[in-house]
Amino acid sequence: MEGSYGGYESPARQGARKREFEHRNDIVEIGRRLYQKGFIAAADGNISVRMEPDRILTTPSGMNKGRLTPEDLVVTDARGRLLYGKHRPSSELEMHLVMYQERPDVNAVVHAHPPHASGFAVAGYAMDQPLLSEVILTLGTVPLAEYGTPTTPELAEAVRPHAGHDGILLANHGALTAGGDLFQAYDRMETLEHSAHIFIVARILGRERPLSEEHVSKLRMIRERTGFEPPTRACLSCKVLDEKVTGRTPEPKAGAMTFTQEQLVELITDVVKGL
């Protein structure tokens, strides 16, 4: 997606300017972070960047993503056919391609098995309860895609109905996040795992108190007002948090609430205290 938000360029535009060697270095760096954070083990996970509409740079199949070198990465076309590289592309590349097909604003996809988020996926829970104010502001809701056998087209087709989301849990498997650039996709994976951890702690404590619809709608207004994120999500599984795909920063609507920075901080603090 092209466009500028409050004078800054969208991540998608910044990403488009990068050269291939920079994308290669970024993927190597993100692979290391995923590994160091314990989001992947051994040869788990895969990472891709859409460098050009028909050029996908991705991690090789069967290698540890924590110790890749830039030369290990491979380039495919938009259908996943190998163009160059000394290894085979990830066997799960197809679900990345589904995200690129469905989301013109997405230029990077990260798939990992972070333990808390994957715990939700194994238990068969979506993360679609309005529990954390900041998650509502940044990640939106995280649906659970049906189980699809890894390395088969089933997995990609299980992801497709949820492609409007920036974070998706894959039943009995792991998690997938998408972003305008690779660092945004990675940050979303961190947010997803961190929130899954918090939700589990709340569940252990025996009490989860969802935010009220009123609080949620205030948060949505903040999001729209501040252009916190380009409103690209279509939350399909959660009626409270439904988002419209407009592809542009929304104009303030007549009658919309406005907040100063102080009011905004106060409101978020109130909401967090209420948890």
Ligand SMILES: [Zn+2]
């Ligand atoms: Zn996987």
